[in-house]
Amino acid sequence: MRIALLTAGAGGMYCGSCLRDNALAAALLDRGEEVVLLPAYTPIRTDERDVSAGPVFYGGLNVYLQQKWGLFRHSPAWLDRALDSPRLIRWAARWSARTDARQLGALTLSVLRGERGRQRKELDKLVLRLQKDIRPEIVNLPNALFAGLARPLKQRLGVPVICTMTGEDLFLDALPDAPRREAWQMLREQARHVDAFIATSRYFGGFMSEALGLDPALVHVVHPGINLEGYPEGPASERSAPDRPVIGYLARLCPEKGMHQLVEAFRALRRQPGGPPCRLRVSGYLGEGNRAYVEGLRTRLEEAGLGRDFDLLPSVDRRQKIEFLQGLDVFSVPTSYREAKGIFILEALACGVPVVQPAHGSFPELIEATGGGLLVPPNDPLALASSLQRLLEDSLLRHELGERGRQAVRECFNAGRMAEKTLAVYRRYLSPSES
Numbered sequence: 001m002r003i004a005l006l007t008a009g010a011g012g013m014y015c016g017s018c019l020r021d022n023a024l025a026a027a028l029l030d031r032g033e034e035v036v037l038l039p040a041y042t043p044i045r046t047d048e049r050d051v052s053a054g055p056v057f058y059g060g061l062n063v064y065l066q067q068k069w070g071l072f073r074h075s076p077a078w079l080d081r082a083l084d085s086p087r088l089i090r091w092a093a094r095w096s097a098r099t100d101a102r103q104l105g106a107l108t109l110s111v112l113r114g115e116r117g118r119q120r121k122e123l124d125k126l127v128l129r130l131q132k133d134i135r136p137e138i139v140n141l142p143n144a145l146f147a148g149l150a151r152p153l154k155q156r157l158g159v160p161v162i163c164t165m166t167g168e169d170l171f172l173d174a175l176p177d178a179p180r181r182e183a184w185q186m187l188r189e190q191a192r193h194v195d196a197f198i199a200t201s202r203y204f205g206g207f208m209s210e211a212l213g214l215d216p217a218l219v220h221v222v223h224p225g226i227n228l229e230g231y232p233e234g235p236a237s238e239r240s241a242p243d244r245p246v247i248g249y250l251a252r253l254c255p256e257k258g259m260h261q262l263v264e265a266f267r268a269l270r271r272q273p274g275g276p277p278c279r280l281r282v283s284g285y286l287g288e289g290n291r292a293y294v295e296g297l298r299t300r301l302e303e304a305g306l307g308r309d310f311d312l313l314p315s316v317d318r319r320q321k322i323e324f325l326q327g328l329d330v331f332s333v334p335t336s337y338r339e340a341k342g343i344f345i346l347e348a349l350a351c352g353v354p355v356v357q358p359a360h361g362s363f364p365e366l367i368e369a370t371g372g373g374l375l376v377p378p379n380d381p382l383a384l385a386s387s388l389q390r391l392l393e394d395s396l397l398r399h400e401l402g403e404r405g406r407q408a409v410r411e412c413f414n415a416g417r418m419a420e421k422t423l424a425v426y427r428r429y430l431s432p433s434e435s
């Protein structure tokens with residue numbers, strides 16, 4: 001099957017959607033499928049073999065300049081290619097505010113308008129590449145914010161268009177009121193032109209079906225799967241000295257991921273008389289806008305006399321990530337929002353590390369499916385502290401949940417299984433009579 005799979009880069013960050021899309025494309029290639037992974041906005045950053053193929057479509061600099069100045073909607077091809085240089089885009093992403101959704105309302109609406117938007121030239125470049133070099137049998141959009149491309153792609157290519165749904169609500173709900181309402185309304189209209197949707201969790205599929213007024217039969221759930229190369233194949237061994245257990249966090253360092261809630265739970269744990277003398281280790285991408293937030297949390301721990309029991313590591317590569325996870329006893333990323341994917345949960349479980357997560361978003365179904373952790377009420381650091389303490393003090397339960405989760409990820413949440421389920425969805429829309 002010839003597949004054009006688009007993925008939206010995240011400006012130099014390790015991004016859950018990029019990791020998922022790259023793992024999916026690599027697994028499809030391993031199965032012998034003719035898939036081309038096309039980056040949009042920025043080049044992707046992944047901690048495994050990058051299988052994406054340039055150039056970058058809807059390049060961040062070009063879409064921004066086309067939004068601001070009409071001159072760039074008619075600029076020559078050589079200038080477009082220069083502005084789409086991966087090195088230049090990465091450099092610009094370091095200084096831009098592109099990840100601040102509040103400043104992107106007009107641009108978001110323009111891309112959603114598709115051929116009627118100010119980035120019509122970008123659409124034409126994408127269609128030309130697809131027609132000339134790839135000739136796909138199916139096109140998979142990276143998220144619902146690209147739904148405006150569905151109708152023109154179907155008209156000009158004559159193939160089904162599938163759209164992945166991976167957590168777009170977090171971006172949209174950060175927009176100011178007026179563009180947010182308009183964007184949701186435009187999404188409802190453009191979604192009618194998409195043949196089918198792939199949601200990364202039952203929770204998010206149900207949420208988006210209701211929000212966009214979709215026929216639930218058009219929304220197919222394919223949970224993320226991870227590339228297991230380098231992860232332990234057998235049961236995990238004891239990771240740390242029994243008297244110094246380690247709690248870990250591995251995700252973007254920002255308020256929405258709930259790092260502050262984990263810090264408060266850690267403080268509460270250490271205040272408990274006779275509680276476990278545990279350590280807290282944190283790693284992940286830290287953007288300039290969140291440095292004050294993270295330093296404030298570090299100060300809070302130092303003021304509580306816990307500075308020496310707190311480790312803040314920079315963003316890690318794949319080998320370092322697996323080593324980091326293998327050095328933990330329990331894992332938590334207590335997001336304040338309803339997470340649609342939960343890839344970091346699968347990564348921890350793949351190392352046999354049990355998790356404690358808030359009971360919202362995709363976490364309940366992942367915990368139910370893997371048996372690898374405990375759920376707590378959202379936004380409740382004391383409840384989080386209590387469950388963390390339970391696992392730290394009960395080594396049998398800790399190892400039982402960790403091993404159960406590790407086996408479930410190896411069997412059901414690997415990249416190969418994700419590819420198999422995704423292909424099953426594609427085939428339904430290539431040959432409806434066989435569905």
